[in-house]
Amino acid sequence: MGRAVTRTLLNYLLLILLVALISGIGIKDYQFYRADMEFSLLPSAERTVIEANASSMGMDPYDYYMNFVAPKDYPTLVMNPLHAGLYTLHHALFRPDYDYPIPRKLMVARTLVLIPLAEITIILIGFPLAKLALRKRRLRSTVRFLARVFNGLPVWAVAALFSLLIIMSALPNYLINGLGTSTSPTRTLAYMAFPLVSIVLVALWEFVEALVILLRDEFGKEYVRAKRAMGLPERRIERHVLRAVMPSFLGFLFQHFVEVSTLALVVDAFFGLFGLGKMLQWGFRISGDLYTLDPDVFFYPIAVFMVVNFFVLLAVTVLSELLTPGGGGVEA
The missing domain is CATH 1.10.3720 (MetI-like fold)
Known part of the structure; x- marks a missing residue:
């Protein structure tokens, strides 16, 4: 039975990493989209400061903004996709920044x-x-x-x-x-x-x-x-x-x-x-050419279901092994 449980744990770990990778790609694309939009709408005073700082470092203002300014609001911009996905799922589950209208x-x-x-x-x-x-x-x-x-x-x-x-x-x-x-x-x-x-x-x-x-x-x-x-x-x-x-x-x-x-x-x-299900609706909204993704809201149900499904799968694996002839169960 221990071998079956270990195999289940490894398989689910691979699944978590795959989900995190896909989530990370999505969240990085969205945060790049938001940062790019915010850069194009910067007030002239802020743009002047960014251009001066970028010039002192020999960088393009846009690259400077994406590498040093935007990550303050969008930290996953400077992470690789897997790290970004794991960070987002963990943050959504344990430290969400969202004022829910319903507990x-x-x-x-x-x-x-x-x-x-x-x-x-x-x-x-x-x-x-x-x-x-x-x-x-x-x-x-x-x-x-x-x-x-x-x-x-x-x-x-x-x-x-x-x-x-x-x-x-x-x-x-x-x-x-x-x-x-x-x-x-x-x-x-x-x-x-x-x-x-x-x-x-x-x-x-x-x-x-x-x-x-x-x-x-x-x-x-x-x-x-x-x-x-x-x-x-x-x-x-x-x-x-x-x-x-x-x-x-x-x-x-x-x-x-x-x-x-x-x-x-x-x-x-x-x-x-x-x-x-309602939370997923709140977390991802599309209006015309614009879309809004709130990571803490959208990825929270995903994180919850990954935890729930893990324990259900573990229980199923243990029961299956106990009920299998030769695995501690009863012979048919």
């Missing part, structure tokens, strides 16, 4: 409640549905069809349909007007109902289809036929099969968790749940 912890809590709620709901519905689909071919075909339909249907389209339903029905309009700073548990859970249903409706069918394929392959193996020939009860055979597929299922479940997290960000921004 940051509340925004994180809302997102981290919605995602497990959606995943647990999908599991609770998906397992019985997959077992039923194994016995009924028509249901299996229906699940496959719905998986294809919702794979091609963006979650915001489903959210839009639910929004129209709320507007045209007697349901309270506050369900789509934005949750704001409300800390009422009842109001928060009521507001999460339609975002939750939107995620489940889109993500359920792919989950069930993958589970059906996994279980069908396992039920077709020789040891299952041998256990049936021995006259073991079907329920006991099912328990053996579930134990056998659990390591593979946990690997799939982690991938599905990441997909559900992405869907949660979209419906959060669409319904105005004011979670991490």
Whole structure:
């Protein structure tokens, strides 16, 4: 198990470095864009001082400004992309310079409640549905069809349909007007109902289809036929099969968790749940030819999800190793 955990740690470290490198390239480009714009708008008095200092050092005023003046406001300008990315992610997570209209912890809590709620709901519905689909071919075909339909249907389209339903029905309009700073548990859970249903409706069918394929392959193996020939009860055979597929299922479940997290960000921004999806909207804004990127706001959700996904992946790896035959688990 130690080898598997070490491999997971190394893989995730490489992922962090890759994300940091891409983030660093983006933030350096943006800060160069901002510094270049500010240089072109410098008041004449400041420009005169910069030109005098640059001349005394034998430098072009623009190069002097980018190397010695702009880094005071944009420190990543003088860093390499990897360093800039790691600096930005660390700064966004631990030392953000941003006045949030809603407490940051509340925004994180809302997102981290919605995602497990959606995943647990999908599991609770998906397992019985997959077992039923194994016995009924028509249901299996229906699940496959719905998986294809919702794979091609963006979650915001489903959210839009639910929004129209709320507007045209007697349901309270506050369900789509934005949750704001409300800390009422009842109001928060009521507001999460339609975002939750939107995620489940889109993500359920792919989950069930993958589970059906996994279980069908396992039920077709020789040891299952041998256990049936021995006259073991079907329920006991099912328990053996579930134990056998659990390591593979946990690997799939982690991938599905990441997909559900992405869907949660979209419906959060669409319904105005004011979670991490809304934070991403605040962090990156485009207006005509101008765009604004606030690193502490935009990269904070990325940093949070990297931390959360790391612990989820670590838990999945440990459980998979424990449940794998020969790894401390139970033989199928």
